[in-house]
Amino acid sequence: xxxxxxxxxxxxxxxxxxxxxxxxxxxxxxxxxxxxxxxxxxxxxxxxxxxxxxxxxxxxxxxxxxxxxxxxxxxxxxxxxxxxxxxxxxxxxxxxxxxxxxxxxxxxxxxxxxxxxxxxxxxxxxxxxxxxxxxxxxxxxxxxxxxxxxxxxxxxxxxxxxxxxxxxxxxxxxxxxxxxxxxxxxxxxxxxxxxxxxxxxxxxxxxxxxxxxxxxxxxxxxxxxxxxxxxxxxxxxxxxxxxxxxxxxxxxxxxxxxxxxxx
Amino acid sequence: xxxxxxxxxxxxxxxxxxxxxxxxxxxxxxxxxxxxxxxxxxxxxxxxxxxxxxxxxxxxxxxxxxxxxxxxxxxxxxxxxxxxxxxxxxxxxxxxxxxxxxxxxxxxxxxxxxxxxxxxxxxxxxxxxxxxxxxxxxxxxxxxxxxxxxxxxxxxxxxxxxxxxxxxxxxxxxxxxxxxxxxxxxxxxxxxxxxxxxxxxxxxxxxxxxxxxxxxxxxxxxxxxxxxxxxxxxxxxxxxxxxxxxxxxxxxxxxxxxxxxxxxxxx
Numbered sequence: 001x002x003x004x005x006x007x008x009x010x011x012x013x014x015x016x017x018x019x020x021x022x023x024x025x026x027x028x029x030x031x032x033x034x035x036x037x038x039x040x041x042x043x044x045x046x047x048x049x050x051x052x053x054x055x056x057x058x059x060x061x062x063x064x065x066x067x068x069x070x071x072x073x074x075x076x077x078x079x080x081x082x083x084x085x086x087x088x089x090x091x092x093x094x095x096x097x098x099x100x101x102x103x104x105x106x107x108x109x110x111x112x113x114x115x116x117x118x119x120x121x122x123x124x125x126x127x128x129x130x131x132x133x134x135x136x137x138x139x140x141x142x143x144x145x146x147x148x149x150x151x152x153x154x155x156x157x158x159x160x161x162x163x164x165x166x167x168x169x170x171x172x173x174x175x176x177x178x179x180x181x182x183x184x185x186x187x188x189x190x191x192x193x194x195x196x197x198x199x200x201x202x203x204x205x206x207x208x209x210x211x212x213x214x215x216x217x218x219x220x221x222x223x224x225x226x227x228x229x230x231x232x233x234x235x236x237x238x239x240x241x242x243x244x245x246x247x248x249x250x251x252x253x254x255x256x257x258x259x260x261x262x263x
Numbered sequence: 264x265x266x267x268x269x270x271x272x273x274x275x276x277x278x279x280x281x282x283x284x285x286x287x288x289x290x291x292x293x294x295x296x297x298x299x300x301x302x303x304x305x306x307x308x309x310x311x312x313x314x315x316x317x318x319x320x321x322x323x324x325x326x327x328x329x330x331x332x333x334x335x336x337x338x339x340x341x342x343x344x345x346x347x348x349x350x351x352x353x354x355x356x357x358x359x360x361x362x363x364x365x366x367x368x369x370x371x372x373x374x375x376x377x378x379x380x381x382x383x384x385x386x387x388x389x390x391x392x393x394x395x396x397x398x399x400x401x402x403x404x405x406x407x408x409x410x411x412x413x414x415x416x417x418x419x420x421x422x423x424x425x426x427x428x429x430x431x432x433x434x435x436x437x438x439x440x441x442x443x444x445x446x447x448x449x450x451x452x453x454x455x456x457x458x459x460x461x462x463x464x465x466x467x468x469x470x471x472x473x474x475x476x477x478x479x480x481x482x483x484x485x486x487x488x489x490x491x492x493x494x495x496x497x498x499x500x501x502x503x504x505x506x507x508x509x510x511x512x513x514x515x516x517x518x519x520x521x522x523x524x525x526x527x528x529x530x
Contacts, residue, residue: 048363053304091366102297126447136446151279154438155286157450 023080038075039068042090046071049094055151063098070097119159121146130226213248220245265328265339266427270419273317273325273342276442277418278310281327283438284420287431288329288336302336302391305371308364309340309387317344317385335373335392343384418479423472425464432473433457436486440526443479449528452507453484456526459503460488467491467500469519483509483527490519497522 017025017034019041025034046067054063074093078086125145129137137145143153209217216234219225220241227245231238269284271277282303289299306327313325323344330337368375374390420435422428433454440453464470469490476487491497491513497504504511509527513520 045363049367052307052367053300055300087363088366088369091363092370095367095370099297099301102300136448138444138446139441139450140444142447150441151282154279154283154434154441157437157447157454158434 019086020080023075023078023086026075027078035075039071042071042075042086043068045087045090046094049091050098053095053098055149063101066098066101067094070094073097115155115159118146118148118152118156121148122153122156123160209248213244216241216244217248264423265421266331266423267327267329267431268419268421269327270421271325271327272417273310273314273323275311275314277325278307278314280418280435280438281310282307283434284327284431285329285338287434288331288427290430291427292331292336294336298391301371302338302389305368305389305391306338306340308367309338309389312364312387313340313342313344317342319345335390338389338391339386340389341380341384341386343380345383418477420475420477421472422475425468425470425473428464428468428473429458429461432461432475435475436477436484439477439479440484443484444482445484445526445528449482449526453526456500456503456507456524459500463498463500466498483525486524486526487521488524489516489521491522493518493520 017037019038022034022038022041025031026038047064050060050063050067054060070093071090074086074090077093078089080086122142125142126137129141129145133141139150139153139157142148143150146153148156212234216230219230219233220227225233227241228238231241234241236244267284267288269277269281271280285303285306286299288294289302294302310325310327313323317323317325323342326339326341328339328341330339365375368387368389372389373392374388376388376390378386378388380386418439420431422431436453436457437450440450445453460468460473464473468488469492474489478485493515497513504524507526509525511522511524513522515521
């Protein structure tokens with residue numbers, strides 16, 4: 001790996017030379033100082049390509065190493081006589097190196113897995129931040145908390161929605177051993193989905209529920225209040241809210257299970 | 264006609280929206296992650312060019328069209344600005360960072376073309392060969408009238424055919440809800456609504472194309488979805504809307520209807 005190129009930052013006269021002179025001195029005379037000057041000059045290019053092409057799917061430093069290797073290859077092989085600027089040659093060479101690295105390391109295969117891992121982290125962050133703030137966090141808050149970019153968090157949210165591949169009993173990362181598992185928070189989410197699935201037929205049937213249970217359903221699923229918040233408003237315990245929610249949903253399921261009653 | 268068109272303002276955050284939409288197209292077509300990364304990176308470069316250079320740093324329209332073709336994917340990024348094309352810069356070290364858009368696109372796409380759309384501006388056409396594994400060719404994109412995003416409707420997205428709605432619509436709606444600073448629970452609601460619409464393709468929304476106009480405020484999204492097929496009374500979508508939308512209306516618009524939905528978070 002090109003670690004040596006980082007270690008001689010001393011500016012020599014070579015650095016003041018023009019680019020064609022530097023290429024000539026390195027390629028024809030083997031002057032490593034000229035090569036180092038070229039590397040320094042084009043390192044921002046390698047860095048920029050690593051950032052644009054790799055996003056955050058790999059540790060950035062790893063990818064930067066691969067990009068630097070690509071840059072060295074480009075510097076060695078560039079032929080100024082062909083009349084193309086170095087950048088036009090360097091960009092595909094560096095990209096080619098990163099692509100090969102991705103292909104060889106099975107990146108396309110493990111990307112879905114890293115998305116899942118991120119989904120677990122996002123889920124954990126959601127729980128932590130919800131507990132801290134007393135309300136559901138924004139994507140921006142989660143991104144900041146996990147030091148991910150928005151796109152990664154959005155991707156993870158998408159993955160959470162199709163969460164069948166995530167182990168529901170895995171403990172939340174960084175959580176205490178007796179802390180909540182993902183399964184706990186999923187119970188709620190299952191209810192939400194269940195209600196939406198029922199939603200197709202549930203409209204008229206809702207009317208058959210007692211007023212208080214309708215209210216609780218509304219608070220939970222339309223106003224998005226937590227069970228504890230609902231408990232505070234309705235004046236019952238959180239356990240009771242949980243029971244009422246479950247009972248309402250069961251009732252709705254029973255009622256909507258009778259096709260004759262559905263308009 | 265394209266299978267997907269996004270009519271946007273040239274804001275940096277809209278590049279993310281384009282990437283999310285491309286991710287949706289890739290999922291439907293079975294494009295692998297590596298190829299999607301190539302496509303997204305190249306298209307992002309073309310978009311970034313519109314964001315930074317097309318209007319001298321100011322605001323202006325950015326259009327992105329995706330055509331699914333039997334042998335690959337074609338993406339057009341268009342602006343109506345000064346017509347500055349990406350070019351190779353002389354290689355001083357400062358410029359080595361900027362100005363890599365064109366070589367990047369050339370390296371990642373199988374073909375890059377520049378053209379002048381009617382009037383002023385620049386059109387970048389990017390082609391990606393054999394980008395998808397789907398054996399059956401996609402049906403022709405729907406025919407829709409050109410609509411100019413104006414006033415509060417800054418984002419207009421057309422999707423055709425319906426096969427793309429399932430993977431594109433939720434991604435786009437979630438990205439916008441995130442931008443409007445919805446909580447992650449609110450985003451889940453938005454996704455449920457998007458999924459519900461996608462499921463009712465052919466009964467509530469047209470099977471050939473969907474047009475979505477969106478404007479956003481802090482913690483609120485206004486969506487105008489058309490064409491809504493008349494005579495189905497919103498099928499199952501209605502009850503989801505009852506539950507999740509702050510309000511919604513269906514108004515006639517020619518032969519079909521327009522569904523206007525407001526999603527908002529109260530906190």
